[in-house]
Amino acid sequence: MHPQSQKPSFSFAVESRLRDSTSPPAADFQGRTGTITTPHGDIKTPAFIAVGTKATVKAVLPESMKELGAQALLANAYHLFLQPGADILDEAGGLGKFMNWDGPTFTDSGGFQVMSLGAGFKKVINMDAVTSGGADDDVAAGKERLAHVDDDGVWFKSHLNGDRHRFTPEISMQIQHQLGADIMFAFDELTTLMNSRGYQEQSLERTRLWAERCVTEHDLLTAARSHRPYQALFGVIQGAQYEDLRRKACRDLGAMDFDGFGIGGALEKENLGTIVRWCSEELPEDKPRHLLGISEPDDLFTAIENGADTFDCVSPTRVARTSAFYTPDGRWNLSNARFKRDFGPLVDGCDCYACAHYSRAYIHHLFRAKEMVASTLVSIHNERFIVKLVDDARLAIEDGTFFDLKAEVLGRYYAPR
């Protein structure tokens, strides 16, 4: 289509800069708005990218995701590789076509699964794992490790049937090219908060070398599959809580031919803004920055303020399936008895489909009766809530009212009750 351009259909343009309406522009804020252009449409940033791990946003139709304003969806290479197989999605015409989503798509590389399966326990990924001390208990309990990392890649055992598989940076790229998402992530190793500084350094070097291999393989595959729409590749910044490691990772990967960057790793909540800021200061300004796995309102404002452009998170749908719904006054549990006779919407004034048509009492009943539609309705509401929160933040940056909005929203959301 555009033979003169290597990447004809992917671009990112910064549009407005975060500023403070109430004080002199002393601070050099990193926050910004922009537009990511992909072969399947634009993403106005900051944007929340909904997660559909196995090529479906759990319990929600793509049509509903479109209606609630989701701009893009993110699926997972590890899960789709195991089931149904990347070749199936390739034959289907790619992830978006397969799942009937005509907007932009992302795939994650499977790096997260290396960590979560390799650790052999789940507590380690919690942000407070360091203080919970839960991991040692699980190690003592002898839980099986499903993944083992070496410098070349990872051996996995499928969590579905125990089959042994090999992932390397090259294989992850091959899989993600078959999956066909507009944006994919380099294969990285995600460390935990409990790893030693020495291991963090070793792992970071591994992730750097893997990033180089991803770029090389990606270039080969892009050339070999030139009949397909261009797929952008984002490098993933690790380095845990260490400033020097984060900055080094940004400089190393920033010099490589990536289209954008993911900021990954297990983050302690209180360090999130600082870490994003380090990355924003080091990474090329004209490339988008995706913060992986974040969606709590305070984290979103903090990350946007410090220069993150996009986010993805399982939280809106996961907590929805266990009956938690977002309100401007915090996250509440709809299965609580107090909602049994509450015939109002989940949130007054919410423009989502669930709030337009159904009451708290009704959805409370559906949860009690274990009816599937309960998950659907609350997932729609929660996705809408987070998508709109980020949309509002974008508009507020454009208007110069970001800090007013932040104070208002977070003051109410986290007010003691």
Added chain:
RNA sequence: GGCAGAUUACCCGAGUGGCCAAAGGGGGCUGACUGUAAAUCAGCUGGCAUCGCCUUCACUGGUUCGAAUCCAGUAUCUGCCA
């Protein structure tokens, strides 16, 4: 009418002399969930209270140092025979 068997906490159900306020489910109440091994996981569920104390295993009365558990009677229910 005769014979046999049952009756345990909100429900189902284990327990057949002390380790029993009583297993396990369900239900109920609550909490957690941040690149999804998650329609999952955890706690509580007789009462009051800090260890502890008090009242419970259909009811009444016994046996025993000690009873949900053994004995007798009563009530209700379920089979089979008339």
